[in-house]
Structures are given as C-alpha cells and as structure tokens.
Amino acid sequence: MKYTVSIEIALPRERVVHLLADPAHLPEWLRGLVLHEPLSGVHGQVGTTSRVVLQTGQRQMECTETITRREPADLHGIPQGSVVHFDREIVGEGMWSAVRDRLTEAGPQTTLWESENEYRFSGLPMRLVGFLVPGVFRKQSLRHMRDFKAFAEEGKDVRETTD
DSSP, X not given: OEEEEEEEESSOHHHHHHHHHOGGXXXXXXXXXXXXXXXXXXXXXXXXXXXXXXXXXXXXXXXXXXXXXXXSSSOSSOOTTOOEEEEEEEEETTEEEEEEEEEEEEEXXXXXXXXXXXXEEOSHHHHHHHHHOTHHHHHHHHHHHHHHHHHHHHOOOGGGOOO
C-alpha cells in the first residue's frame, strides 16, 4: 500500500526542519508517543536505530525505526530552493513501512511538507487490516501532520487535548 499526504505550514522551512528534527518536541505533537529512544547512533542521523512505542486506545505498538536518509546532514544554513529529506524505515509486528518526507519552501514564510508512505504487511491479522481499512493509515499520517502544524504554528501540545 502506498500513499502521499501533504500539508502547508505557515513558518519558514528552516524553522520547521529544526522543530521536526528535535527529539525533545516529539511528545508535543506525535500523538500517542510513549517512548522514542535511540538504540544505536544519534537521534535523527542516518543509520540511527530507535525503539518507538506508541499507544492507540488500549493497544500499545512497539517498533524499530531506522533513519535511512537525511539531506542535508547539517540543518543550519540550508540553501534556498533546496529540498530537505527525512526518510526512515519502521518495522513492527507484521508490518514494514518506509516514510519519505520532503520539505520545500512554498513561499518566504511557508513550508510544504510532503510525506510518501509505503506499507507492507506479513501475517494474516495485519494483511487483513491493510486490506480492509487502508484509509486508517492515511488518516493517521494526516493527523500527525495536522498535530505538528498546530504545534509549530500555535504551540498546541497534543498531550493537553482530549480528542
């Protein structure tokens, strides 16, 4: 299953990139995050592997995230007009996913965040989920993007919401 989602954020690209790359901010916008800890490497750097635990309702999901691309490596002084790439692979029980994020300047004070997502499922339960409700994955990706937008633009923290 593959899909692409996007959102515009009313902040300069360099500011958006720094907020996304800072692990201290993850709990503020990544709804359901219980834990995100590097197992090897430095957070956000290519090759870093992290243990990620997410809570959705009564269900807790644990997976391993590996950073596969970060361009440019130095996020300071990013050349105007260039594209910033954050790519990662996520492996969990019955699931493999690749997320390829691209951040571009949509205007002087606006950033376009495009996220290409690919999922592969193994095992009957996850294959059924992927087949029967593929829209759930797209909806979840958009929710994370909207939560990040609200955090970046307005300082909203998902831990303070009830929805």
